[in-house]
Amino acid sequence: MPVPVFPSKRAPIYQDIPDEKWNDWRWQLSHRLNSLSEIEQVLELSESERIALGQKGLFRVDVTPYFISLMDPKDPNDPVRRQVIPTDKEMSAFTGMMEDSLAEDAHSPVPGLVHRYPDRALMLVTTQCGSYCRYCTRGRIVGDPMATFSREEMDAQIDYLERTPQIRDVLLSGGDPLVLAPKLLEELLTRLRAIPHIEIVRIGSRVPVFMPMRITDELCDMLAQFHPLWLNIHVNHPNEITAELAQACDKLSRAGIPLGNQSVLLAGINDCVNIQRKLVQDLVRIRVRPYYLYICDLVEGVGHFRTPVAKGVEIIEGLRGHTSGFAVPTFVVDAPGGGGKIPVMPNYQISASDHKVVLRNYEGFISTYEEPLDYQPHDSSTCEYCQHPRVEGGQTGVLGLLEGKQMSIKPQGFDHTHMRSEQTHRLRQDGNKWKPLGIGDGEDEPK
Numbered sequence: 372m373p374v375p376v377f378p379s380k381r382a383p384i385y386q387d388i389p390d391e392k393w394n395d396w397r398w399q400l401s402h403r404l405n406s407l408s409e410i411e412q413v414l415e416l417s418e419s420e421r422i423a424l425g426q427k428g429l430f431r432v433d434v435t436p437y438f439i440s441l442m443d444p445k446d447p448n449d450p451v452r453r454q455v456i457p458t459d460k461e462m463s464a465f466t467g468m469m470e471d472s473l474a475e476d477a478h479s480p481v482p483g484l485v486h487r488y489p490d491r492a493l494m495l496v497t498t499q500c501g502s503y504c505r506y507c508t509r510g511r512i513v514g515d516p517m518a519t520f521s522r523e524e525m526d527a528q529i530d531y532l533e534r535t536p537q538i539r540d541v542l543l544s545g546g547d548p549l550v551l552a553p554k555l556l557e558e559l560l561t562r563l564r565a566i567p568h569i570e571i572v573r574i575g576s577r578v579p580v581f582m583p584m585r586i587t588d589e590l591c592d593m594l595a596q597f598h599p600l601w602l603n604i605h606v607n608h609p610n611e612i613t614a615e616l617a618q619a620c621d622k623l624s625r626a627g628i629p630l631g632n633q634s635v636l637l638a639g640i641n642d643c644v645n646i647q648r649k650l651v652q653d654l655v656r657i658r659v660r661p662y663y664l665y666i667c668d669l670v671e672g673v674g675h676f677r678t679p680v681a682k683g684v685e686i687i688e689g690l691r692g693h694t695s696g697f698a699v700p701t702f703v704v705d706a707p708g709g710g711g712k713i714p715v716m717p718n719y720q721i722s723a724s725d726h727k728v729v730l731r732n733y734e735g736f737i738s739t740y741e742e743p744l745d746y747q748p749h750d751s752s753t754c755e756y757c758q759h760p761r762v763e764g765g766q767t768g769v770l771g772l773l774e775g776k777q778m779s780i781k782p783q784g785f786d787h788t789h790m791r792s793e794q795t796h797r798l799r800q801d802g803n804k805w806k807p808l809g810i811g812d813g814e815d816e817p818k
């Protein structure tokens with residue numbers, strides 16, 4: 372089997388560690404570096420890093436020997452290093468920063484379970500990770516062992532899922548679900564699989580990136596019992612793609628688990644079209660499909676990682692058409708205040724009249740699509756799917772949660788779930804004329 376050649380690295384201090392230890396995830400976990408004195412044995416620390424590592428009470432630092440080996444020991448701007456080694460910039464507060472910027476707590480019917488979308492829910496199953504990202508959106512809870520969810524909370528989460536039949540997709544995140552004790556993870560997956568309306572389970576994990584040796588044959592066999600199971604990893608820079616990560620992804624793929632990648636757009640790390648192109652091309656070589664590219668959230672202490680939204684649009688523009696279509700992620704802004712993920716993309720539609728749509732391609736070539744004159748709109752009165760929509764009535768569950776909770780960016784009484792379908796509907800009924808709708812416009816429309 373032709374395996375692409377990606378590097379395999381070990382920092383000099385680990386050269387004499389026997390392979391059995393290096394390749395054992397328990398060894399990697401128990402030898403994580405977290406203090407200034409340990410980290411300076413591997414990296415030549417900058418003054419800014421020294422100040423930050425000398426502080427107590429910043430959110431947790433922990434780096435696996437494997438991951439620190441990917442860093443340039445002499446370069447404080449190394450893109451892998453910047454992701455997990457703190458600097459003193461992290462200590463500054465920024466106006467507009469929020470502790471819980473996505474209002475996840477406000478959308479939690481039970482602690483640790485976020486139900487923001489009609490048919491899927493996010494389950495925060497642990498606060499622990501393999502290593503800790505400096506730009507973490509859940510820095511408010513992650514890494515704090517006191518904030519770990521108890522068994523009673525897990526029971527309450529499962530109980531909510533059991534009595535909420537519109538949820539067909541459960542996303543396990545945290546923290547990192549793959550650092551859970553294997554027995555506990557298996558029990559959790561077993562309990563989820565026992566709920567008939569849960570069709571798919573997804574795991575969001577950076578363990579394959581921080582500690583690829585955790586992806587053992589036993590783990591893959593265990594996970595494969597729970598199909599359909601999907602997994603998203605989190606790689607931000609091509610330097611994170613190694614022989615070890617390629618092998619971990621190969622094992623997961625062979626276990627039948629479709630792999631995606633979620634990246635965060637980070638100033639000084641990957642805010643560059645050429646880096647992103649190499650990243651997505653290397654990801655598809657290891658059979659990982661780029662899924663989302665996120666804007667950096669408005670979280671305390673991460674202001675120095677933020678980029679303008681336009682940078683993300685420029686990157687997508689530099690990927691679409693220029694490389695394999697399935698290598699292009701969706702750029703999303705997770706709306707502050709709990710609005711959810713909003714895709715932002717280059718505009719390829721220049722104009723639209725009644726019968727013509729004028730478009731440009733990735734090279735700037737302009738063309739016109741003539742619209743049909745005789746289009747018979749879909750007849751929903753005879754369509755079985757329209758007459759019996761899967762989520763009928765289900766959306767009130769979400770709205771019920773929103774009501775009486777903090778709705779900072781939404782006008783009072785604004786029914787956003789309803790508006791979304793109204794909007795799609797109206798665009799179709801208007802003979803495909805593009806008519807931008809303002810917030811609340813849907814409300815006075817005839818039903």
Ligand SMILES: *Cc1c(COP(=O)(O)O)cnc(C)c1O
Nearest residue numbers: 485486487488491492493542712
């Ligand atoms: C991201 C997210 C999901 C999943 O969204 P998809 O677009 O389906 O990947 C679900 N719930 C919450 C709260 C999320 O933040």
